[in-house]
Amino acid sequence: MVINMGSSATEDQIQHVIDRVKECGFQPHVTRGSERTIIAAVGSGGSRAALEALKAAPGVEDVVPIAHPFKLVSRQTRRERTRVQVGEVCIGGDEVVVIAGPCSVESREQLFSTARAIKAAGATMLRGGAYKPRTSPYDFQGLGTEALHLLREVRLATGLPVVTEVMSTDDIEVISAHADMLQVGARNMQNFSLLRQLAKVEKPILLKRGPSASVKEWLLAAEYLLAGGNQNVVLCERGIRTFETEMRNTLDLAAVALARELSHLPVIVDPSHGTGRRDLIGPASRAALAIGADGLIIEVHPCPERALSDGAQSLNLEEFATMIRGLSAPLRPLATANAVGA
Ligand code: PEP
Ligand code: MN
Numbered sequence: 001m002v003i004n005m006g007s008s009a010t011e012d013q014i015q016h017v018i019d020r021v022k023e024c025g026f027q028p029h030v031t032r033g034s035e036r037t038i039i040a041a042v043g044s045g046g047s048r049a050a051l052e053a054l055k056a057a058p059g060v061e062d063v064v065p066i067a068h069p070f071k072l073v074s075r076q077t078r079r080e081r082t083r084v085q086v087g088e089v090c091i092g093g094d095e096v097v098v099i100a101g102p103c104s105v106e107s108r109e110q111l112f113s114t115a116r117a118i119k120a121a122g123a124t125m126l127r128g129g130a131y132k133p134r135t136s137p138y139d140f141q142g143l144g145t146e147a148l149h150l151l152r153e154v155r156l157a158t159g160l161p162v163v164t165e166v167m168s169t170d171d172i173e174v175i176s177a178h179a180d181m182l183q184v185g186a187r188n189m190q191n192f193s194l195l196r197q198l199a200k201v202e203k204p205i206l207l208k209r210g211p212s213a214s215v216k217e218w219l220l221a222a223e224y225l226l227a228g229g230n231q232n233v234v235l236c237e238r239g240i241r242t243f244e245t246e247m248r249n250t251l252d253l254a255a256v257a258l259a260r261e262l263s264h265l266p267v268i269v270d271p272s273h274g275t276g277r278r279d280l281i282g283p284a285s286r287a288a289l290a291i292g293a294d295g296l297i298i299e300v301h302p303c304p305e306r307a308l309s310d311g312a313q314s315l316n317l318e319e320f321a322t323m324i325r326g327l328s329a330p331l332r333p334l335a336t337a338n339a340v341g342a
Contacts, residue, residue: 013059092266199228239274248276
């Protein structure tokens with residue numbers, strides 16, 4: 001339930017409602033906007049009927065049942081869009097953010113050359129996997145702590161904040177000490193013990209959508225983070241599994257618009273995993289921005305044919321720069337009745 005206080009509600013009236021919410025068995029989450037205060041009653045153990053009765057309390061304008069099971073990520077709880085600060089970079093603000101880098105950190109040379117090139121091309125954050133979730137146990141699993149040291153070194157040299165994936169609760173501490181943002185990969189979106197631990201870290205979280213997760217399940221995964229105390233969450237659409245076989249996944253762009261409609265959290269798009277095809281990164285990125293994405297995360301490698309993971313979907317340094325330039329090219333003109341002489 002969300003309790004909307006009237007614009008002239010007094011501090012005493014607001015406090016009374018907060019106290020009543022607690023007495024009814026819920027936790028109050030208070031959002032003070034410039035005009036009015038909203039109190040979200042979170043939890044499942046309390047009495048909903050008692051909350052509904054708060055419509056009669058002084059200063060209360062309305063008590064609205066939340067249709068969606070996610071509460072803190074909902075726009076009903078917070079109308080203003082959340083901006084997530086990662087070092088100097090703001091995700092969810094006026095400017096589109098481009099994060100780029102290799103699927104896996106492979107060597108100092110590979111990471112440095114990629115970081116310098118993506119920065120020159122206009123990217124403002126670096127990605128790079130240290131711990132890789134691979135379908136086969138025989139594939140390259142990542143360089144682990146060696147990669148974390150390289151990421152920190154490159155961050156210091158270039159100023160680019162870095163994001164890297166955390167797969168296990170055991171690695172949270174060491175990754176938090178080296179990276180600016182922690183990625184929850186698609187395969188771990190519903191790893192609830194990982195989410196509960198990440199809710200307690202100071203670092204922002206990039207939460208990828210699971211390959212077969214509904215938008216509701218994705219937002220509920222984000223709810224774990226917010227409910228546990230971490231408000232700095234960015235959602236990432238990275239394609240879902242469908243019957244399509246020509247592409248690695250099906251990039252669900254409508255879900256980006258929907259997630260932005262249902263939630264105040266920023267949403268970015270990963271066209272690399274979303275399509276699995278380097279030839280589609282440009283068009284899919286342009287479409288993502290057109291539908292309202294707050295940013296992009298793209299795999300880039302100095303020599304994709306030699307990449308230890310995801311080479312087929314990685315752009316080389318030059319291709320990435322060309323693709324970035326193409327992002328701001330205008331869309332095709334709309335045919336109008338006048339144009340055909342009607
Ligand atoms: C990645 O970013 O390299 C990755 C493994 O992504 P996802 O979890 O979306 O598959
Ligand atoms: Mn990858």
